[in-house]
Amino acid sequence: MKIVKQPDGVVRRLPRYYRYLxxxxxxxxxxxxxxxxxxxxxxxxxxxxxxxxxxxxxxxxGYGYDVDTLYKAIADILGLNETNNMIIMGAGxxxxxxxxxxxxxxxxxxxxxxxxxxxxxIGKQIRGVDIRHINELESFVHDNPVDIAALAVPKDQxxxxxxxxxxxxxxxxxxxxxxxxxxxxxxxxxxxxxxxSLMTLGYRLKEAAEDPKV
Amino acid sequence: MKIVKQPDGVVRRLPRYYRYLxxxxxxxxxxxxxxxxxxxxxxxxxxxxxxxxxxxxxxxxGYGYDVDTLYKAIADILGLNETNNMIIMGAGxxxxxxxxxxxxxxxxxxxxxxxxxxxxxIGKQIRGVDIRHINELESFVHDNPVDIAALAVPKDQxxxxxxxxxxxxxxxxxxxxxxxxxxxxxxxxxxxxxxxSLMTLGYRLKEAAEDPKV
Numbered sequence: 001m002k003i004v005k006q007p008d009g010v011v012r013r014l015p016r017y018y019r020y021l022x023x024x025x026x027x028x029x030x031x032x033x034x035x036x037x038x039x040x041x042x043x044x045x046x047x048x049x050x051x052x053x054x055x056x057x058x059x060x061x062g063y064g065y066d067v068d069t070l071y072k073a074i075a076d077i078l079g080l081n082e083t084n085n086m087i088i089m090g091a092g093x094x095x096x097x098x099x100x101x102x103x104x105x106x107x108x109x110x111x112x113x114x115x116x117x118x119x120x121x122i123g124k125q126i127r128g129v130d131i132r133h134i135n136e137l138e139s140f141v142h143d144n145p146v147d148i149a150a151l152a153v154p155k156d157q158x159x160x161x162x163x164x165x166x167x168x169x170x171x172x173x174x175x176x177x178x179x180x181x182x183x184x185x186x187x188x189x190x191x192x193x194x195x196x197s198l199m200t201l202g203y204r205l206k207e208a209a210e211d212p213k214v
Numbered sequence: 215m216k217i218v219k220q221p222d223g224v225v226r227r228l229p230r231y232y233r234y235l236x237x238x239x240x241x242x243x244x245x246x247x248x249x250x251x252x253x254x255x256x257x258x259x260x261x262x263x264x265x266x267x268x269x270x271x272x273x274x275x276g277y278g279y280d281v282d283t284l285y286k287a288i289a290d291i292l293g294l295n296e297t298n299n300m301i302i303m304g305a306g307x308x309x310x311x312x313x314x315x316x317x318x319x320x321x322x323x324x325x326x327x328x329x330x331x332x333x334x335x336i337g338k339q340i341r342g343v344d345i346r347h348i349n350e351l352e353s354f355v356h357d358n359p360v361d362i363a364a365l366a367v368p369k370d371q372x373x374x375x376x377x378x379x380x381x382x383x384x385x386x387x388x389x390x391x392x393x394x395x396x397x398x399x400x401x402x403x404x405x406x407x408x409x410x411s412l413m414t415l416g417y418r419l420k421e422a423a424e425d426p427k428v
Binding site for chain 1 (some may be wrong): 219220225226228229230232233234254291292293294296298306307308310311312314315317318321322323361362385386388392394400402404406407408409410411412413414415416417418419420421422425
């Protein structure tokens with residue numbers, strides 16, 4: 001299937017449909033309506049149908065969706081049956097936490113390398129993956145194609161590390177630092193802004209406290 | 215100022231404006247236009263003005279915004295000058311990584327407790343904060359009001375932990391597990407879905423690979 005650039009909202013809903021369908025599959029439920037899906041995702045049934053129509057449909061009027069078919073189709077759309085090789089830059093607590101998530105691996109995101117600058121961690125392993133000095137990055141990427149670099153380095157090192165990663169041809173950056181990266185347009189950056197998320201939560205709590213009815 | 219419930223998009227942009235204004239402030243830049251702000255945030259100048267109008271304005275036609283005034287106003291709107299007491303449920307690698315982020319503390323999110331069930335971690339401290347057994351949660355919350363619980367426990371424990379937290383009257387949940395929580399409507403849940411974010415990145419890489427022009 002030809003892939004066209006889809007709006008951000010649609011793409012961000014795909015993993016959520018995927019997780020819900022995985023749950024349904026596990027519960028032995030074989031059929032789901034756009035209404036049930038929308039109740040879970042928090043959108044409308046017509047938006048659900050529209051989302052899937054972006055990728056060619058999959059539903060049948062009056063029947064809904066076959067759970068297993070849709071689950072596999074979304075896995076396929078998301079590329080979860082392919083392998084994305086990933087490295088983690090920074091082996092601090094966050095880098096280590098990421099390296100230990102085996103769930104990513106199950107979804108095709110294969111951890112192949114971990115890089116740091118501190119001699120206290122270099123030479124160690126996490127789940128059998130070596131922690132290397134960042135000086136070895138260039139030769140590593142030359143020998144082992146890397147699709148994604150997760151950046152879990154301190155804020156003051158982020159621009160240098162992002163530059164190094166982009167220069168070596170790594171096309172996907174998963175950024176955990178509270179910085180908007182300046183990289184070339186062809187690099188795809190996905191941000192996890194922990195502090196933004198926490199501030200959003202703080203705002204919503206304040207809002208609710210000032211007006212319990214909202 | 216009376217706070218009304220703002221759309222999600224506006225609220226999520228506030229921390230990004232805030233971070234950018236902090237950078238400008240640090241660089242000694244005292245004035246910024248809605249055009250500059252929009253270029254950084256990736257929206258339009260009119261959307262910037264509209265966002266701030268939700269909270270009463272702050273700009274002046276032909277001048278733009280005074281950086282320090284706007285920075286302080288957003289901090290105030292976000293409640294960053296108030297204290298939100300936060301506990302972390304789960305002292306695994308992720309919980310430890312969260313506990314070690316001092317940035318949150320600077321923004322008023324004060325870590326007051328860490329809870330786990332494993333004897334290997336209970337009794338230890340992170341940044342002077344005790345790791346306690348989850349059995350102590352009720353008495354702890356009774357003595358120490360808690361606004362936010364960050365949930366960094368394994369997936370199979372998440373529902374029990376979320377229920378316990380909600381039952382004790384904690385109103386904000388910061389959820390790090392790949393589960394949509396079922397909690398009462400008055401509980402505010404903010405999700406950090408790491409795997410959704412990674413899948414989104416994987417999708418965008420696939421999309422770009424299939425059509426380098428997009």
